[in-house]
Amino acid sequence: MSTIQRDMSLTGQPPKALNSVQKIATVIGLAGLAIITLAGFNVDFPNKTLWLTISLLAITFGIILFARGAYQGQIEGIKNHGVWFKSISNRGFWGWVAGIALTGFYIILYFFAEYLGLNSDGENTGIIALFDPLSRLLSGNPASQWFVYGTLYTIAIFAFGIKFIWKYRHNRYEKIRTVSVMFFQTAFAFLIPEFMARLNSDSFNLPYYDLKNIWPLNYYNFEQYRVDSFISSGEVGLAFLIFGIVSIFVITPILTYKYGKRWYCSWVCGCGGLAETAGDPFRHLSDKSMNAWKIERWVIHSVLVFVVVMTTAVISTYLGYDPNKYWLTKDVFLIGVGVFLTVLFAAIWYFKREELEKDARYGAIGYLVIIIALLGLHFSGQGNVFIFEAESLRKSYGFLIGAVFSGVIGTGFYPIFGSRVWCRFGCPMAAILGLQQRLFSKFRITTNGGQCISCGNCSTYCEMGIDVRAYAQKGENIVRASCVGCGICSAVCPRGVLKLENGPMEGRIEGNDVLLGNDVDLMSLVNNK
Amino acid sequence: MEHIVIIGNGISGVSAARHIRKLSDKKITIISAETDHFFSRTALMYIYMGHMKYEHTKPYEDYFWSKNRIELKRAYVSKINSGNKELHFADGGTMNYDKLIIATGSKPNKFGWPGQDLDGVQGLYSFQDLEQLEKNAPNKEVCKRAVIVGGGLIGIELAEMLHTRNIPVTFLVRESSFWHGVLPIGESEMINRHIKNHHIDLRLSSNLKEILPDENGRARAVIIQETGEELACDLVGLTAGVSPNIDFLKDSGIELGRGVKVNRFLETNVNDIYAIGDCAEQHEPIGNRRPIEAVWYTGRMMGETVAQTICGNRIEYKPGHWFNSAKFFDIEYQTYGWVFAQPRENETHFHWKHEDDTKCITINTEISTGKFLGINTFGIRMRHEVFDRWLTEERSTEYVVEHLVEANFDPEFYKKFESQIKAAFHQQTVNA
Incomplete structure (x- = not known):
């Protein structure tokens, strides 16, 4: 509307304006960040423990105070007031500033860690040195850039998690789910691996292992150095290795069958955890167009194929040829992968062919042919598995997908593309869970008869860019591969139309397919397809 | 063609x-x-x-x-x-x-009020009305107070809208309680309190007498019929139905x-x-x-x-069981079947309200047969499909209360109130 102020200031009129509590909170939080930034410019803080404590507390407290300013004294309920007016959340000036700052941080983190103070030989300096006291406290070792990142990441999920809970305090599903992601991040991703590092010695050397970080999201889990250290660490190490395999092949399918992919993506996963908490103010920026959906399907499944090829190639490089030394030889492994993929493909084709769209069929056939052909080339005497050298595959995956896609684009661009770009377009774990959710799961979002008024709140606030309304207004259930089950569509619906449910497989997709309230005879005519 | x-x-x-x-x-x-x-x-x-x-x-x-x-x-x-x-x-x-x-x-309805066509007086129905509202009430500096005339669904929406921009709102409602022409008194009074909790100046049993212009032909104040009070305002929202x-x-x-x-x-x-x-x-x-x-x-x-x-298949308009929904600030409302503000002949209401004053239901029953006629539900989502079926099957209210949990549509992990409702229902039946 023309009369709305388009200025870049943080003031302006309600609901755009920040109140005084929020302004104070912003100053406190930014002051905490400023300490870290100053350390980055090699300002030498005399008492690092003290300054790090001040900094981290200021950031945490600033975020929590900001939430208090936003929600304290408000009657509980959906209060997305001014979301599209505020420049931070409508791709305005502050949105771009935040996006560029975050992106810059990720580029430095992944590619120029020396600017954070990482020294390959000698003491840390700068930001990383500032975090040394905390790292020594937890694991006994000096900090690394990943420790700095992990600490800030955990604080973000924790503090913005409190904000999220405050915002949705009327909604028990959201509260419980958020406590869950806060717990898994703090315990599994942050504290437990640090404590595990304390147990390491010359004879016992577990790799850094976030147990909830499952392959293929954790694309390096089966690389040689990790498998070697698992095996060298005796029964405990072996148990971890087996847990890693069981996670993806047993636990994941069972839980996804019962609850949909949400058990992982919006209850456990760290990427999801950040998106649901720190990313929540940007969830509405996801692209809802049909085109975006088409691109999503091709890109995410291509990443999945990439990670399967890459992992197969990497594992095969360290497997030997002699079956007497170890039963799992290179050939057994490669044939096994080929057989597994073919059987999986055949099963989907046989049981679920009717449910596959045309492009899904083309994609599935195309990729299967490619993988089998690459395997075949190996046995026809080609030296490298899959033509490409495993190491260069691994490196390019790590660079393109692991760093650029999931970090720089996925998180750095929160304020521009929304909070789930990585989860939607890139994450191979989400791709696997999504395939299963679409084809073999009890989860769906149920539409409540004919109550939809097509208002669009559900679609707007879907972080995965699902046009929820398109289904709801037809009275159809929503069964989409990408749905992470965050529950916000149901929360923002003003008419109580949507409900996340686990129910019988039968009739799951079509739902009622009847817009109730109408004449029964007419409905049979309308639905006569 | x-x-x-x-x-x-x-x-x-x-x-x-x-x-x-x-x-x-x-x-x-x-x-x-x-x-x-x-x-x-x-x-x-x-x-x-x-x-x-x-x-x-x-x-x-x-x-x-x-x-x-x-x-x-x-x-x-x-x-x-x-x-x-x-x-x-x-x-x-x-x-x-x-x-x-x-x-x-x-x-929007206009009932011939003096001043109803002045600048700053508008309804809320069309996209153009929304554009008009952005001009009349962009913020609390331009619009220091708004007066809304008409206590129905659009009126309360307009109050909620203006409230998000911290614009003080006076809400004139003709009836003795909000939307009491439609809602039974227990529900209606709960919504009255909810409106006031949002710091809306709710005036019940109050009619608009006239809208006063300033020298430029803009609305500057309204006069309330009952009290003669003059209220300065920059926006008058006419929401007395369409x-x-x-x-x-x-x-x-x-x-x-x-x-x-x-x-x-x-x-x-x-x-x-x-x-x-x-x-x-x-x-x-x-x-x-x-x-x-x-x-x-x-x-x-x-x-x-x-x-x-x-398209050649000439059929009658035969709507099925009545249903509707709305949201009053933070309280969702759904209705299935018929529940009137006052029980009609041979009808009786069962009303249950949660102590937090944001959830309640009213069930309408045919006295002679015990047949379930309809339900209003506030703050608890219920399944359209289930009530549609129960209405078709002509279930008794006894049956509906007993099976109410089957109709629950609240998100997972939400607290359930069906046993409370059941207990209250039996209590009432015993007393009656």
Whole structure:
């Protein structure tokens, strides 16, 4: 509307304006960040423990105070007031500033860690040195850039998690789910691996292992150095290795069958955890167009194929040829992968062919042919598995997908593309869970008869860019591969139309397919397809 | 090829167009003076509140219309010449039709109040009303106080909207309690308290006497009938209901009452002209329904029905069990079947309210048979499908209360209140 102020200031009129509590909170939080930034410019803080404590507390407290300013004294309920007016959340000036700052941080983190103070030989300096006291406290070792990142990441999920809970305090599903992601991040991703590092010695050397970080999201889990250290660490190490395999092949399918992919993506996963908490103010920026959906399907499944090829190639490089030394030889492994993929493909084709769209069929056939052909080339005497050298595959995956896609684009661009770009377009774990959710799961979002008024709140606030309304207004259930089950569509619906449910497989997709309230005879005519 | 022309691109007209396309290959044109594309009228409030932008309220992407060969024309129809089946546009130009569907919706009621046409006085129905509101009440500096006249669904939405911009609101309600013409007193009073909790200055049993102008012809104050009090304000929202938007049909030969008179087939007295949605008026009310139903859902159902008739399968408009929904600030409301403000003859109400004063239900029962007639539910979501089935099966209220948990539609992990409700119901039955 023309009369709305388009200025870049943080003031302006309600609901755009920040109140005084929020302004104070912003100053406190930014002051905490400023300490870290100053350390980055090699300002030498005399008492690092003290300054790090001040900094981290200021950031945490600033975020929590900001939430208090936003929600304290408000009657509980959906209060997305001014979301599209505020420049931070409508791709305005502050949105771009935040996006560029975050992106810059990720580029430095992944590619120029020396600017954070990482020294390959000698003491840390700068930001990383500032975090040394905390790292020594937890694991006994000096900090690394990943420790700095992990600490800030955990604080973000924790503090913005409190904000999220405050915002949705009327909604028990959201509260419980958020406590869950806060717990898994703090315990599994942050504290437990640090404590595990304390147990390491010359004879016992577990790799850094976030147990909830499952392959293929954790694309390096089966690389040689990790498998070697698992095996060298005796029964405990072996148990971890087996847990890693069981996670993806047993636990994941069972839980996804019962609850949909949400058990992982919006209850456990760290990427999801950040998106649901720190990313929540940007969830509405996801692209809802049909085109975006088409691109999503091709890109995410291509990443999945990439990670399967890459992992197969990497594992095969360290497997030997002699079956007497170890039963799992290179050939057994490669044939096994080929057989597994073919059987999986055949099963989907046989049981679920009717449910596959045309492009899904083309994609599935195309990729299967490619993988089998690459395997075949190996046995026809080609030296490298899959033509490409495993190491260069691994490196390019790590660079393109692991760093650029999931970090720089996925998180750095929160304020521009929304909070789930990585989860939607890139994450191979989400791709696997999504395939299963679409084809073999009890989860769906149920539409409540004919109550939809097509208002669009559900679609707007879907972080995965699902046009929820398109289904709801037809009275159809929503069964989409990408749905992470965050529950916000149901929360923002003003008419109580949507409900996340686990129910019988039968009739799951079509739902009622009847817009109730109408004449029964007419409905049979309308639905006569 | 037969040319179907639809005037109005709201839910009724668009439903008709979509279903005609599903059933046939006819040429379809939708005419609207309001917007280029269909949007959800019920979502207008969220644009002002900053929850959504206009583009998000469009249920179909813009390519949808050409893909489905539905032509869109932006124009205002000023006159219909049914003799030669011709429409005249306000900016000149004409269009011929073979069959015409009138789906022009409503306009806000004005009851002849002095000053009702001043600047700064407006209703809230159309996209243009929303643009007007952005001019009249962009923020609390320009609009130091707003007065809303009319305690119904649009009035409370307008109050919620203005509240998000911290604009002080005085809310004049004619009835002794909010929407008490429709809601039973227990529910209505709960909503009164909820409105006041949002710091809205709610004035019950209060009518507007007149709106006073300033020297520039803008509203500067209102006078309240009962007290004579003069209230300074910069915006007067007229939300005392809506009536059919049919002024352009006056001399068309189409029979008009309050709305366009239609039979059960949604046909007007003129051949090949139909009317649906808010602007249509049934000759005889259908069951307990009003002859004019200005509701999203009934508009959609009439659109679906008229599409069948136009495509050669002439059928009556036969709505099923009544249902509706709304949201009052933070409290959601759903209704299934019939619950009237006062129990009618041979009817009795069971009312349960949660102690937190944001959740309650009212069940209407036929006294002689114990039959379940309908339910109002506030703050607890319930399943449409289940109540539709129970109404068809003519279940007793006893049965409904006993099985209420089957109808629960609240999100997972929500607290359930069915056992409380059951206990209260049995308590009441024992006492009675």
